[in-house]
Amino acid sequence: GFDSASASSDSIDMVDAFAGLPATALTESTADAQEVYVESIQKWFEVRRQYIQWVDGHLAQMQIATDITTRKQAQELARQQDEKLQFTSRLMTMGEMASSLAHELNQPLAAINNYASGTVALVKSGRAAPENLLPVLEKTAQQAVRAGMIIKRIREFVKRSEPKRQATRVADIVADAVGLAEIEARKRRIRIVTDMRSRMPVIYVDPVLIEQVLVNLLKNAAEAMADARPNAIDPVIRVIVKREGGNVCISVVDQGPGVDEATAERLFEPFYSTKSDGMGMGLNICRSIIESHRGRLWVVNNVETDGHISGATFHCSLPIGESDNPSRNTEEPTPQTVTGEP
Incomplete structure (x- = not known):
C-alpha cells in the first residue's frame, strides 16, 4: 500500500497521466486546455498545461491560466x-x-x-x-x-422556445410545415405535393425549429414561382423526403427562376435578400438552425436535359441521431404519397 506519511516529491506520479513517458514525448506534446469557472471572482479561465525541461534537467509542469471571461460573455451574447x-x-x-x-x-x-x-x-x-x-x-x-x-x-x-430536442416523426414535421405553408401557396393557386416513399426513422430534433425552416423554404418557393411565372398552368412545389445513409434529406423543389451562381452562396449570408422588401434573415437563420442540429442546408438548380433551368431545389439534410432507448422501435410506418389540394 502507499503510505501518505512517506509520500515523496515523486507522489505526483500517482495522479499524472503522463508519468513514465520519455521527456521528449512530453515536451513536444501539445498543451491540453480546459475551461474553468472560478465562482469566488466570477471569472472564466482557460487553463493550459505544458511540460518543460527545467534548467537542472528535471521535467516540470507549467500551467498557464488565461482570463477568457470577455470571450465567454461574447459567446453567450451571440447565442442570445x-x-x-x-x-x-x-x-x-x-x-x-x-x-x-x-x-x-x-x-x-x-x-x-x-x-x-x-x-x-x-x-x-x-x-x-x-x-x-x-x-x-x-x-x-x-x-x-x-x-x-x-x-x-x-x-x-x-x-x-429554447431548442427542445425530442424523438419526432419526420412525417409529422413535414405535414405540419406543409399545412402552414399551404395557406400561402393556395392563395397563389400553387399546389404542394409531398413524396415520402421509404420508411422514415424517428429523428431527434426540435420539431418547431425544423418546421420553421421548412415553412420558410416553402414560402420562398411559392413567392419565387408566383413572381417568375404568374400564369403557369398547375404550378407545383414538391417536397421529397428520403433516407440517405445516416441522414434524412428533405428537399423542396420549386418551379421558379432558379438561382444564379453568384447568388447561391450569398443567399445564406445575414441581411442578404433578393426581395426588395426582404430583411434577409430567413435563410441565414434556416442554415444556423440546421447546422445547430449537425445538419446541412444547400441549394442547387434543377437543370433539364436540354440545359435550361426549371427551378431550384433546397436540400436539408439532418442526422438521424441515436435513441436514448435502443429497444424502442425507431421506424415509422410508410406513408403514401400525398397530394395537396389546389
Missing part, C-alpha cells in the same frame, strides 16, 4: 442574439401570413355557421330526428377540430 433573431424571423413569417390565416380560419368558421343554421332549421321544422341531426353535428365538430388545429399550429410556431 441568435435566439432573438430566430424569434423575430418567426414573428415576421407570422406577420406575412396573418391575412391568409384569417382567410383560412374563415372557411371552417363559415362551415360551422352553416351547419349550425341547418341544425336550427331542422329543429324548427320538426325534422330533428337523430338520423337527420347526427351527420350535420358530426360535420360541425370536424370543422371545429380543423379550426382548432390551425390555431394550435400557429401557437406552437410562434411560441418562443
Whole structure:
C-alpha cells in the first residue's frame, strides 16, 4: 500500500497521466486546455498545461491560466442574439401570413355557421330526428377540430422556445410545415405535393425549429414561382423526403427562376435578400438552425436535359441521431404519397 506519511516529491506520479513517458514525448506534446469557472471572482479561465525541461534537467509542469471571461460573455451574447433573431424571423413569417390565416380560419368558421343554421332549421321544422341531426353535428365538430388545429399550429410556431430536442416523426414535421405553408401557396393557386416513399426513422430534433425552416423554404418557393411565372398552368412545389445513409434529406423543389451562381452562396449570408422588401434573415437563420442540429442546408438548380433551368431545389439534410432507448422501435410506418389540394 502507499503510505501518505512517506509520500515523496515523486507522489505526483500517482495522479499524472503522463508519468513514465520519455521527456521528449512530453515536451513536444501539445498543451491540453480546459475551461474553468472560478465562482469566488466570477471569472472564466482557460487553463493550459505544458511540460518543460527545467534548467537542472528535471521535467516540470507549467500551467498557464488565461482570463477568457470577455470571450465567454461574447459567446453567450451571440447565442442570445441568435435566439432573438430566430424569434423575430418567426414573428415576421407570422406577420406575412396573418391575412391568409384569417382567410383560412374563415372557411371552417363559415362551415360551422352553416351547419349550425341547418341544425336550427331542422329543429324548427320538426325534422330533428337523430338520423337527420347526427351527420350535420358530426360535420360541425370536424370543422371545429380543423379550426382548432390551425390555431394550435400557429401557437406552437410562434411560441418562443429554447431548442427542445425530442424523438419526432419526420412525417409529422413535414405535414405540419406543409399545412402552414399551404395557406400561402393556395392563395397563389400553387399546389404542394409531398413524396415520402421509404420508411422514415424517428429523428431527434426540435420539431418547431425544423418546421420553421421548412415553412420558410416553402414560402420562398411559392413567392419565387408566383413572381417568375404568374400564369403557369398547375404550378407545383414538391417536397421529397428520403433516407440517405445516416441522414434524412428533405428537399423542396420549386418551379421558379432558379438561382444564379453568384447568388447561391450569398443567399445564406445575414441581411442578404433578393426581395426588395426582404430583411434577409430567413435563410441565414434556416442554415444556423440546421447546422445547430449537425445538419446541412444547400441549394442547387434543377437543370433539364436540354440545359435550361426549371427551378431550384433546397436540400436539408439532418442526422438521424441515436435513441436514448435502443429497444424502442425507431421506424415509422410508410406513408403514401400525398397530394395537396389546389
